[in-house]
Amino acid sequence: xxxxxxxxxxxxxxxxxxxxxxxxxxxxxxxxxxxxxxxxxxxxxxxxxxxxxxxxxxxxxxxxxxxxxxxxxxxxxxxxxxxxxxxxxxxxxxxxxxxxxxxxxxxxxxxxxxxxxxxx
Amino acid sequence: xxxxxxxxxxxxxxxxxxxxxxxxxxxxxxxxxxxxxxxxxxxxxxxxxxxxxxxxxxxxxxxxxxxxxxxxxxxxxxxxxxxxxxxxxxxxxxxxxxxxxxxxxxxxxxxxxxxxxxxxxxxxxxxxxxxxxxxxxxxxxxxxxxxxxxxxxxxxxxxxxxxxxxxxxxxxxxxxxxxxxxxxxxxxxxxxxxxxxxxxxxxxxxxxxxxxxxxxxxxxxxxxxxxxxxxxxxxxxxxxxxxxxxxxxxxxxxxxxxxxxxxxxxxxxxxxxxxxxxxxxxxxxxxxxxxxxxxxxxxxxxxxxxxxxxxxxxxxxxxxxxxxxxxxxxxxxxxxxxx
Ligand SMILES: [Zn+2]
Numbered sequence: 001x002x003x004x005x006x007x008x009x010x011x012x013x014x015x016x017x018x019x020x021x022x023x024x025x026x027x028x029x030x031x032x033x034x035x036x037x038x039x040x041x042x043x044x045x046x047x048x049x050x051x052x053x054x055x056x057x058x059x060x061x062x063x064x065x066x067x068x069x070x071x072x073x074x075x076x077x078x079x080x081x082x083x084x085x086x087x088x089x090x091x092x093x094x095x096x097x098x099x100x101x102x103x104x105x106x107x108x109x110x111x112x113x114x115x116x117x118x119x120x
Numbered sequence: 121x122x123x124x125x126x127x128x129x130x131x132x133x134x135x136x137x138x139x140x141x142x143x144x145x146x147x148x149x150x151x152x153x154x155x156x157x158x159x160x161x162x163x164x165x166x167x168x169x170x171x172x173x174x175x176x177x178x179x180x181x182x183x184x185x186x187x188x189x190x191x192x193x194x195x196x197x198x199x200x201x202x203x204x205x206x207x208x209x210x211x212x213x214x215x216x217x218x219x220x221x222x223x224x225x226x227x228x229x230x231x232x233x234x235x236x237x238x239x240x241x242x243x244x245x246x247x248x249x250x251x252x253x254x255x256x257x258x259x260x261x262x263x264x265x266x267x268x269x270x271x272x273x274x275x276x277x278x279x280x281x282x283x284x285x286x287x288x289x290x291x292x293x294x295x296x297x298x299x300x301x302x303x304x305x306x307x308x309x310x311x312x313x314x315x316x317x318x319x320x321x322x323x324x325x326x327x328x329x330x331x332x333x334x335x336x337x338x339x340x341x342x343x344x345x346x347x348x349x350x351x352x353x354x355x356x357x358x359x360x361x362x363x364x365x366x367x368x369x370x371x372x373x374x375x376x377x378x379x380x381x382x383x384x385x386x387x388x389x390x391x392x393x394x395x396x397x398x399x400x401x402x403x404x405x406x407x408x409x410x411x412x413x414x415x416x417x418x419x420x421x422x423x424x425x426x427x428x429x430x431x432x433x434x435x436x437x438x439x440x441x442x443x444x445x446x447x448x449x450x451x452x453x454x455x456x457x458x459x
Contacts, residue, residue: 039155082247089342095334096343100161107154107161116334116347118163118312120319120355120392 030114033074033092035067038105047072060104067108074108076101095119148310148326151175157186158292160316166303167310167326174308178299182315185295188213189287191236192245202236202284206277214274216399220290223403224266227419231407232378236284237263241381244374249365251372261381293356293402296320300398317362320354320398335448336361338389338432345438346430346450354398358405359390359432375409386412387434394444395427404429413439417457424459 031048034041037060053070055077065086066078076086076099086101092108095115099108151171153164162182166174191198201207209217220233237260243249252260263282270277287294292315300322303311311322312331321331333355334344341361348355360383363374377384391409393401404427408416413431420429420441428443438454445456 036154039153090340091342093343095347097334097336097341098161098163099342102156102159102161105156109163115332116344117165117325117331118314118319118321118355119334119336119344120314120317120357 030094030110030112031072032111033108034111036107036109044111045069045074047074058104058106060106063104065101065104065106075099076106076108079104150326153179155179155183157182158189158288158295158315160292162316163314164299165312166308168308170306170308174303174306174311177306178303178313181299181302182295185291185298189216189291189294191284191286191288198285198287201276205281205283206275208274209271209276211274214271214276216287216290216294217269217271217276217285219294219399220287220403221266221269223290223400223407227404227407227411229266229378230410231289231403232264232266233285233287233289234264234266234268234283235289235376235378236286237261237282238376238378238381239286239374240284242372242376244363249372251367257381261378264378264381289406290399290403292316292318293320293354293398293400296354296398317357317359318354318398318402319356321350322352324351335392335430336390339436345432345452346448346454348394348430348444348447349449350394350447353394353396354401355392355394356398356401356405357390357392358409361390375406377410384410386410388412389432389434389436391416391432392430393427394429394447400427417441420457421459 032044032046035043037058050069050071053068056067058065058067063081065076068075068077073091075091079087079101081101081103083103086099089099092099094113097119148167149169149171150165150167153175155162164175164178187193188196189198190196191202193199197207197209197213223231224233239245241252241257241260268278268280268283270279296313296315296318299313300320303322309323310326313320319333325331330349330351332347332349334347336357336359337343337345338359338361358375360371360373364371373383375384386409388409391405393405395401408429411419413433428441430448431439438452439457440448440454441457442459
């Protein structure tokens with residue numbers, strides 16, 4: 001009886017721990033990106049859930065960035081910002097700099113970069 | 121009956137232990153802010169119970185420093201110097217300028233806080249970057265040189281007219297130093313600041329691991345060429361990809377050589393500096409870029425233990441100084457510069 005209780009207790013505890021671990025918030029989407037304009041979060045997109053490519057036009061004080069979201073990928077594909085740094089950046093890469101358009105105050109970055117804590 | 125009692129007696133402590141274990145594996149509270157200051161995008165991430173207040177304090181501190189150091193803010197002392205030719209500096213600004221001058225002397229002018237006329241001449245302060253007329257460039261160049269600056273007490277002046285300051289080369293590093301100090305003062309032990317290409321980390325990550333900082337690949341600025349594992353450290357990169365314009369297929373970047381008045385053509389594409397001081401890392405990343413690989417390696421040898429560096433040459437080769445062995449990791453091959 002005593003041994004059986006111990007086994008039961010052990011199994012119960014393991015199940016409980018497993019449950020807690022599974023229900024714990026996961027490290028927030030390493031495939032998820034967020035789009036900020038002027039420090040405000042505009043949109044959060046899980047790139048692993050994207051099925052077909054689409055574009056998001058974002059206009060800031062009359063100047064536009066066209067963001068293309070495809071399965072597993074995000075990039076600024078067109079902009080009339082003058083600097084074109086955002087377009088030349090290409091797709092957002094794990095471990096790389098966020099996509100930044102300074103004149104339009106646009107930042108596209110990973111919610112949690114899977115590779116690095118920061119980029120210099 | 122005995123068995124059930126036994127279960128009841130043990131279940132509570134066991135449950136408690138389990139919950140504690142799971143709790144410990146949970147996340148330390150954190151707070152982040154994304155904002156624009158000093159003409160760049162910034163991110164501040166702070167861990168700990170006090171994170172929210174600490175982040176907002178950091179943001180305002182950096183915005184204050186932006187106003188204080190900007191040469192375009194008519195209230196700033198440096199703007200006043202640039203327009204009037206002299207100014208009474210606050211002790212804070214005087215200390216910063218002295219740091220800048222010390223760095224200029226150490227690097228024999230490879231870092232020069234008086235480069236402003238040349239940068240202006242190339243249009244890098246506005247939208248219209250362009251190759252200047254040679255005569256105009258020479259006139260601008262004649263007003264560049266940190267040795268023209270004179271400090272008498274708090275009074276800053278120059279021995280010729282038209283000398284202008286631009287502390288942009290160390291402003292972000294200075295801001296991250298100040299921000300990290302303020303975070304320490306309020307008891308924060310874990311934080312990471314990204315001020316454009318300037319990264320500074322406080323302490324280690326929650327859980328005690330080192331921070332992983334990516335080093336931008338100058339040939340693919342959206343990607344990285346490797347990482348460094350650091351704690352209590354600044355990591356700053358200066359590279360040709362940061363601000364530039366192209367004309368007839370030639371790239372003109374923002375890191376100017378105070379000797380020639382042209383973008384430094386030293387055979388390098390980028391220099392990353394790793395050292396505890398953000399200000400030093402910032403200034404040295406510019407200076408060593410201007411020096412080029414050979415001279416920079418020699419300079420590093422004269423300053424043992426002060427800093428380490430990662431160089432990328434125009435051929436895409438990577439060089440690291442010996443102190444980064446075991447700190448830098450990359451899937452690409454690289455050379456180690458021996459002391
Ligand atoms: Zn842009």
